Amino acid sequence: MQLAIRTDANELIGAGHLMRCLELAKTLAVKNIQIRFIVKESDLAINLLVNQIVTYLKPSVLNNGLEETNQILKENNIKNILIDHYEIGLNWEKKVVADYVIIIDDLANRAHYCNLLIDTASESRLPAYKKLVPKHCELLLGPKYGIIRDEFIQKLNDEQLSFDIFICFGASDPLNNSFASISELGIKQYKGKICLITGLGYEHGKTLKKLIENTNLNITWHQAPRNLASLMRQSKVIITAPGIMLFEAASMGKSIIMIKTAENQNGNIELFELNKAAILTTISNIYSCIQTMEDKSKTLALKAKAISDGKGKYRIAHHIKQNSSLI
DSSP states (O other): OEEEEEOOOBTTTBSHHHHHHHHHHHHHHHTTOEEEEEEEOOHHHHHHTTTSOEEEEOTTOGGGGHHHHHHHHHHTTOOEEEEOOTTOOHHHHHHSOOSEEEEEOSOOOSOOOOSEEEEOSOGGGHHHHHTTSOTTOEEEESGGGOOOOGGGTOOOOOOOOOEEEEEEOTTTOTTOHHHHHHHHHHHTTOOSEEEEEEOTTOOOHHHHHHHHHTOOOEEEEEESOTTHHHHHHTEEEEEEOSSHHHHHHHHTTOEEEEEOOOGGGHHHHHHHHHTTOSEEEOGGGHHHHHHHHHHHHHHHHHHHHHHOOSOHHHHHHHHHHHGGGGO
């Protein structure tokens, strides 16, 4: 069985969509499903897709590469496609030449033409999606389908806590919340140990370096580290955007502070707030939020762990493989 994956990653939109697709692709490969990525060319995508089968589209391609995608599918005799992309919707999905279409979405506010839809935010979106997809479409909804990298769910010996807080806003951090967080904590003269992570697509390194050099904060700055999961495991409180890393931190049973960076994160925010599994705040209130975490930390961590068991990608892969006879 072959499956094409149409998604994108760049310095503006970040790498969240591509990262979860890449992790799911690795899991599907174990089940003898051959994956071909179709993405717009960018430095970030190229760095992340090393050793993968990829066809790159020109960044200026029209209609998110519908014509090119159809050509790639026909030339490689690929009948199935997975789409994880906010700019691709109903009309594109109807025109793609595939027999089986899988959608990963987290908005629940737009129609899709697909055979399978995955949304990790909440099972409560079922009534909404039933109005947005064809009757034959199967729905995999809720955090039990969260796609989490292996290193975040492997059971290792407990690592000693080396950091009080862990700050990471993804591969590119287009809003530069890394800089804003460190600046705010510097103003408030935070005394704890900080583990700061920036990714491959982060473009504000020079100004951040200058800020760190001129502050008295106790910071260890890691740029695109290979041991990200280990660094998170060594940290007491995780500060991140409510995207994929939110579920990764939850699967570790960490106390989490969420900083909203995009409207598409509302579903995850609602899920974690409803379960009292994380705290939502803003950069300007980050210091006071950290100070109040001591009494809430254990309870938050337990409730976060209950949300995400880290097995979502296996459930998805099993479902796709089970239904391969229909494809």
